[in-house]
Amino acid sequence: MITVTIPQQLVNLPENELTDIVNRIYNRVDYEKEYLQDNRDGRYITVSKDDEIHYVCISRPDNNARNARLMQFVTPTYTAWYDEPKVNKFLDIYLSNPTDSDKNNYSKFFYRCFLTIGINILNIDQLFLPELVPFNNYFDLKHYRERNTGRNRHNRATYFSEEKDHIELFAKTFGANQMESFILALVLRKLLPDKTLILFPVVDNEARDIARKQREILLGSGVEFGEIISNIDNRNIRLDSIGPERDTPKYHYNLLKKYGDKKCLLCGCEMEHLIIGSHIERVTDIKNSVVYSDEEKIRRIVDGENGFWLCANHDKMFEYGIIYFRDKKLCYRNGLRDVDRGFINYSMMQADYVDDMQTPFKIPESLVSQQMEEYLSIHRHRNGVED
Numbered sequence: 001m002i003t004v005t006i007p008q009q010l011v012n013l014p015e016n017e018l019t020d021i022v023n024r025i026y027n028r029v030d031y032e033k034e035y036l037q038d039n040r041d042g043r044y045i046t047v048s049k050d051d052e053i054h055y056v057c058i059s060r061p062d063n064n065a066r067n068a069r070l071m072q073f074v075t076p077t078y079t080a081w082y083d084e085p086k087v088n089k090f091l092d093i094y095l096s097n098p099t100d101s102d103k104n105n106y107s108k109f110f111y112r113c114f115l116t117i118g119i120n121i122l123n124i125d126q127l128f129l130p131e132l133v134p135f136n137n138y139f140d141l142k143h144y145r146e147r148n149t150g151r152n153r154h155n156r157a158t159y160f161s162e163e164k165d166h167i168e169l170f171a172k173t174f175g176a177n178q179m180e181s182f183i184l185a186l187v188l189r190k191l192l193p194d195k196t197l198i199l200f201p202v203v204d205n206e207a208r209d210i211a212r213k214q215r216e217i218l219l220g221s222g223v224e225f226g227e228i229i230s231n232i233d234n235r236n237i238r239l240d241s242i243g244p245e246r247d248t249p250k251y252h253y254n255l256l257k258k259y260g261d262k263k264c265l266l267c268g269c270e271m272e273h274l275i276i277g278s279h280i281e282r283v284t285d286i287k288n289s290v291v292y293s294d295e296e297k298i299r300r301i302v303d304g305e306n307g308f309w310l311c312a313n314h315d316k317m318f319e320y321g322i323i324y325f326r327d328k329k330l331c332y333r334n335g336l337r338d339v340d341r342g343f344i345n346y347s348m349m350q351a352d353y354v355d356d357m358q359t360p361f362k363i364p365e366s367l368v369s370q371q372m373e374e375y376l377s378i379h380r381h382r383n384g385v386e387d
């Protein structure tokens with residue numbers, strides 16, 4: 001016998017949808033219904049047969065607000081499914097009368113995320129989108145997200161990047177962002193099971209840390225938790241915890257917010273292992289300063305204006321003052337051999353901001369603030385360039 005258990009808020013679910021759900025799961029249309037007295041957190045029913053149970057999260061048909069039809073219900077359903085003691089348990093999604101609003105880029109990205117972590121979308125065929133398959137690997141995930149949501153989205157709920165020996169995931173934990181953070185952490189674990197994943201919860205004024213239950217699930221799947229990143233201030237960063245060469249997570253987060261995913265500003269290299277958060281005013285110099293207060297030192301060390309993403313080569317060229325910037329324009333140290341200038345020119349031919357060999361590289365206006373100009377002047381000064 002197939003039993004469908006329905007909570008209060010779903011008592012008006014159309015019979016034809018129930019039948020369709022059961023039919024898609026068991027290829028049968030006979031079932032008995034059981035009604036619960038109370039509501040459930042999350043819009044889901046359960047469909048069970050013998051020792052098997054399906055948790056089916058159902059999108060809300062009466063709400064066309066973008067992304068509000070389904071996404072907010074997935075995490076509570078996941079949590080309930082996670083707590084289910086039966087071994088044969090499945091997590092499904094059913095799109096109630098899917099329309100074009102179920103096919104926006106944001107949703108498409110998350111459908112693929114859901115499929116990747118084993119959530120089945122029962123009526124996915126009704127979307128007529130053959131591209132909706134699980135992600136093959138980390139790069140597939142990265143590129144699909146970039147294609148669908150744009151590289152430089154400033155207000156992303158989450159940012160992630162690959163470091164030498166781990167993945168960093170910066171995850172806002174407040175409001176609607178929770179779902180995105182939670183699901184992405186599970187997807188990254190699934191795609192990179194051998195790599196340490198460190199989740200840095202990003203909080204703002206009213207926000208607390210990630211919900212207790214979600215933290216428990218993520219810990220259970222091997223996610224590690226890093227320090228809390230405040231969107232508001234640097235109160236929880238201690239100066240003596242910052243080594244001379246150490247990039248702080250907060251600095252990475254600020255660079256991701258400003259520039260988007262890791263990519264060398266000068267040559268466009270996107271191999272994440274090779275990309276460094278390159279300080280303009282050096283961490284060592286800031287730490288050794290006798291002028292700045294401790295608070296000001298921390299501010300400068302984590303400031304997204306104090307740096308760019310650079311590949312290992314360009315990072316060193318910049319650090320050694322072989323190249324520097326004046327009026328946003330790239331300049332070369334005096335006395336550089338023609339062959340070296342040629343090499344540097346050539347290395348930048350793939351950059352976003354270079355049209356041809358004749359026009360010198362210029363940092364786009366939109367990326368340069370007064371604060372950055374100050375750092376760039378400090379950099380010139382340190383390398384003995386006259387202003």
Ligand SMILES: [Zn+2]
Pocket residue numbers: 264265266267268269310311312313314
């Ligand atoms: Zn580069």
